[in-house]
Amino acid sequence: MNFKERLATLSVIISVIAVPITIQWYHGNFVLGGFPEGTKVITLSAVAKGGAWTLDSVNGTNYWWKDFKPATINIEEGDKVVLRFVSTDVHHRFYCPELNIGPVEVEPGHIVTAEFEANKTGTYRYYCTAMCGDCHFYMQGWIVVTAKGQTPAEPEEIAVACTQHYEKPPENDMVTWGRYLYNKNACISCHGENGEGGVENPNYVKDEIPAHDTLAEKLWLKEKEHVDIFVEMLKSRVDFEDLEEKPDIPLFNLVTLQYTAAKDLIKNGKHCAKLDATGPEPPLQMLSWRAVLSDYDIDAIIAYLLTLYEWEDDEE
Amino acid sequence: MDKPQQDSTDTIQKTVQPDGKVKNKGFRIDLFKLIPLTKKICQWRSLQFLLVFPTMVIFLVFLYSGLFGSTVGNRNIIVIFVWIFWWFLLITFMVPFASRIWCLVCPFPFFGEWFQRLAFIKVRVGKMLGMRNKMYGLNKRWPKFLSNIWLQNILFLGMCTFSAMLLTRPIVSVIALGGLFFIATVLSMIYRQRTFCMYLCPVGGFQGLYAMTSMLELRATDKEVCRKTCKTKNCLTGSEKGWGCPWFQYMGKMERNNYCGMCMECVKSCPNDNISLNVRPFCSDTLIKGYDEAWKSFIMLALAMVYSVTLLGPYGTIKDWANVAETRNWKGFGIYAAIIWFTALVAIPSVWALGAWLGKVLSGSDKVSTKEIFIRYSYMLVPLGLLAWIAFSFPLIMINGLYIVSIVSDPLGWGWNLVGTADIPWAPIFSEYTAHVQIPLLLLGLFYAIKRGYDISLSLYQDKAKAARSLIPLGVVCTVVVLAFLKLFTG
Numbered sequence: 001m002n003f004k005e006r007l008a009t010l011s012v013i014i015s016v017i018a019v020p021i022t023i024q025w026y027h028g029n030f031v032l033g034g035f036p037e038g039t040k041v042i043t044l045s046a047v048a049k050g051g052a053w054t055l056d057s058v059n060g061t062n063y064w065w066k067d068f069k070p071a072t073i074n075i076e077e078g079d080k081v082v083l084r085f086v087s088t089d090v091h092h093r094f095y096c097p098e099l100n101i102g103p104v105e106v107e108p109g110h111i112v113t114a115e116f117e118a119n120k121t122g123t124y125r126y127y128c129t130a131m132c133g134d135c136h137f138y139m140q141g142w143i144v145v146t147a148k149g150q151t152p153a154e155p156e157e158i159a160v161a162c163t164q165h166y167e168k169p170p171e172n173d174m175v176t177w178g179r180y181l182y183n184k185n186a187c188i189s190c191h192g193e194n195g196e197g198g199v200e201n202p203n204y205v206k207d208e209i210p211a212h213d214t215l216a217e218k219l220w221l222k223e224k225e226h227v228d229i230f231v232e233m234l235k236s237r238v239d240f241e242d243l244e245e246k247p248d249i250p251l252f253n254l255v256t257l258q259y260t261a262a263k264d265l266i267k268n269g270k271h272c273a274k275l276d277a278t279g280p281e282p283p284l285q286m287l288s289w290r291a292v293l294s295d296y297d298i299d300a301i302i303a304y305l306l307t308l309y310e311w312e313d314d315e316e
Numbered sequence: 317m318d319k320p321q322q323d324s325t326d327t328i329q330k331t332v333q334p335d336g337k338v339k340n341k342g343f344r345i346d347l348f349k350l351i352p353l354t355k356k357i358c359q360w361r362s363l364q365f366l367l368v369f370p371t372m373v374i375f376l377v378f379l380y381s382g383l384f385g386s387t388v389g390n391r392n393i394i395v396i397f398v399w400i401f402w403w404f405l406l407i408t409f410m411v412p413f414a415s416r417i418w419c420l421v422c423p424f425p426f427f428g429e430w431f432q433r434l435a436f437i438k439v440r441v442g443k444m445l446g447m448r449n450k451m452y453g454l455n456k457r458w459p460k461f462l463s464n465i466w467l468q469n470i471l472f473l474g475m476c477t478f479s480a481m482l483l484t485r486p487i488v489s490v491i492a493l494g495g496l497f498f499i500a501t502v503l504s505m506i507y508r509q510r511t512f513c514m515y516l517c518p519v520g521g522f523q524g525l526y527a528m529t530s531m532l533e534l535r536a537t538d539k540e541v542c543r544k545t546c547k548t549k550n551c552l553t554g555s556e557k558g559w560g561c562p563w564f565q566y567m568g569k570m571e572r573n574n575y576c577g578m579c580m581e582c583v584k585s586c587p588n589d590n591i592s593l594n595v596r597p598f599c600s601d602t603l604i605k606g607y608d609e610a611w612k613s614f615i616m617l618a619l620a621m622v623y624s625v626t627l628l629g630p631y632g633t634i635k636d637w638a639n640v641a642e643t644r645n646w647k648g649f650g651i652y653a654a655i656i657w658f659t660a661l662v663a664i665p666s667v668w669a670l671g672a673w674l675g676k677v678l679s680g681s682d683k684v685s686t687k688e689i690f691i692r693y694s695y696m697l698v699p700l701g702l703l704a705w706i707a708f709s710f711p712l713i714m715i716n717g718l719y720i721v722s723i724v725s726d727p728l729g730w731g732w733n734l735v736g737t738a739d740i741p742w743a744p745i746f747s748e749y750t751a752h753v754q755i756p757l758l759l760l761g762l763f764y765a766i767k768r769g770y771d772i773s774l775s776l777y778q779d780k781a782k783a784a785r786s787l788i789p790l791g792v793v794c795t796v797v798v799l800a801f802l803k804l805f806t807g
Contacts, residue, residue, distance in 0.1 A: 002438060004361075004362060004437050004438070005435060005436060005437050005438050008362075008365055008369070008436035008437050009436060011369065012369070012372070012436065015369075015372070015373045015376065016376065019373065019376045019377055019380060020380055023377070023380060023728065026732070027728075027730055027732070030732075031730060031731055031732055057384075058387060059383060059384045059385065059386075059387060060382055060383050060384070060385070060387060060485075060486050060487030060490060061383055061384065061487070063387045063487070064487070084731065086386070086729075086731070087388070088386070088387045088388065089387065089388065108388040108390075108391065109386045109388030109390065109391025109392075109729045110391070111729075111730070111731030
């Protein structure tokens with residue numbers, strides 16, 4: 001083998017090996033290593049599919065098949081932290097109101113950073129607050145700040161996962177259809193399983209997301225049979241403003257008024273007011289569903305929520 | 317079929333018409349004579365390696381980026397550089413001005429060719445398979461029934477059906493390009509020379525067809541020298557100075573650019589100093605030889621139309637159909653795929669067949685068959701299709717140009733800023749002038765389609781009037797196609 005041939009062969013072998021090594025070396029030393037010494041650099045990748053901010057490296061080799069789990073970020077008190085956010089698909093927004101991080105707009109493929117110093121120990125919830133897809137509402141996780149030398153606390157598990165599959169029922173089975181929509185459209189992530197509410201919403205005037213298993217009461221439907229009549233009316237798609245004969249439901253005008261208000265709220269959304277006007281924006285907001293849900297769908301969800309009310313047994 | 321005969325001189329080529337008149341095929345400027353240094357460079361044994369090696373390294377970076385870089389298409393170099401930048405350069409500059417020059421630097425056969433030669437630079441002398449080179453591997457012959465570009469047609473159509481995925485998902489590009497790279501390597505171990513490039517490479521198929529228009533050609537300076545003086549045929553069989561043509565071309569007979577990969581081995585191996593690198597008029601090769609090549613012209617035109625509608629048109633539903641990776645609308649995608657395949661393989665060829673039949677009827681002559689008109693006139697779609705593709709590609713680069721600038725600084729979408737351009741905000745470049753570029757291109761395409769169509773008709777018919785009448789229906793088809801493009805591009 002002559003000199004030129006040897007040189008060519010060597011160049012090829014070296015390049016095949018050098019390409020990945022050089023890329024990783026540059027990234028490690030000049031990108032991740034470019035922050036001040038002592039800084040803890042954490043890269044969070046946003047994945048709309050499955051709804052997760054993950055610490056995993058998300059790339060072509062795993063994006064398609066892997067179920068990314070929401071990251072729990074463990075840091076120690078006093079740590080100087082740089083969060084590097086990267087969106088692997090669509091527009092996301094990172095927000096951790098209790099640590100005053102964000103909202104940080106995270107555009108697809110662009111890397112943005114947020115710096116903070118972990119001054120107070122505790123467990124803080126973070127969110128995605130840009131509607132990023134079917135799993136948006138599940139896109140939450142925890143930042144756990146622990147005192148130096150202490151074992152990090154295990155945060156509570158966040159609701160149900162987006163990956164949960166719900167069997168699609170026939171649309172004409174209104175209550176079942178409503179339950180399906182409630183679960184599938186992730187109402188469950190804020191309003192809780194079976195409408196029990198109770199999900200914390202920092203700096204929200206009501207502190208927690210209200211329960212909806214008491215919707216019957218809110219609609220002034222005081223008896224189970226009144227609920228049944230009302231649900232039947234929803235099923236038959238009557239026009240409440242154009243009834244020839246009013247049903248046997250006390251204060252029916254008030255009921256329809258409350259029903260219309262509930263329906264409008266689902267259709268148009270609602271801004272969650274702040275508890276402390278100078279504090280951060282509450283991360284969980286009621287979005288407008290008019291583009292996703294039809295009138296019938298909304299009625300079905302209302303019908304479902306009405307059936308959740310736990311009536312006291314007359315015989316007891 | 318009356319095929320034109322050619323008489324070669326140093327600077328000009330002439331076509332002998334069936335009626336005996338000599339028609340000037342246009343000028344030829346031999347760059348080897350004009351600039352002797354170009355010949356020295358082309359004869360340099362290290363040339364191809366030095367050109368293809370950097371491409372190979374870049375290709376490895378692309379693959380790495382596609383695998384481990386950003387999952388977002390417009391933030392990953394494999395998508396932006398291959399499907400936007402490279403495509404634009406290939407279709408707009410390389411093919412029309414430098415023929416299949418890309419094949420000279422293409423990384424796909426890099427390792428495959430090495431397996432055949434066990435050398436990157438030097439030539440191995442030996443005697444096998446009628447050649448004067450020593451080759452490794454199994455060196456099998458490609459089956460005769462597949463020795464055409466039908467497989468390339470189908471593969472290209474298949475690949476283009478998934479173009480929306482290729483454009484948005486880097487991993488799909490890795491699968492497609494990595495797959496082609498792998499197949500090229502394996503096939504080179506089994507079959508002789510550049511079998512993959514000749515019969516399978518989806519890019520090679522359309523390059524070959526559109527290279528007919530190219531203003532550059534590699535040809536024998538004097539074919540009589542090849543045929544009569546040269547006894548060794550080293551361009552085909554190789555010598556101690558160069559490998560036998562990997563594309564199985566014999567310069568004494570090579571009349572078209574279609575299957576010349578511009579590897580320059582013939583320049584090195586020719587013992588008679590009889591190879592020219594000619595600059596020539598646009599659309600100098602006009603002979604379509606078979607249905608496979610004719611269908612390639614239909615496929616390319618159909619894809620230019622479908623892409624223009626899908627990517628540049630205002631039809632959201634079609635975009636959603638094409639973009640199945642995002643929408644998961646497989647039914648819509650099925651419709652989209654069916655439209656592409658039907659248009660390319662059935663609709664356009666049917667219209668063309670009807671036009672050919674009408675042309676035969678209008679000519680009033682039985683001398684030329686409908687089949688011959690169908691095949692030979694399909695050349696009209698070569699300049700037309702090429703210019704339509706260029707007209708389609710310009711807005712692509714105008715819209716996505718700044719992504720290229722940005723990606724140079726951050727090829728993997730990992731937050732790098734190599735040359736300080738990573739954070740340049742995206743904006744279209746001169747997009748208000750898109751139509752100003754597209755309209756002349758399309759009209760130029762139509763001009764060459766009709767002009768070359770008429771030249772072909774003259775080579776088929778003795779009578780000018782018959783020739784012109786035979787051209788009318790397919791000339792009308794070409795005009796309608798251009799009007800449709802104009803309508804789409806200008807609103």
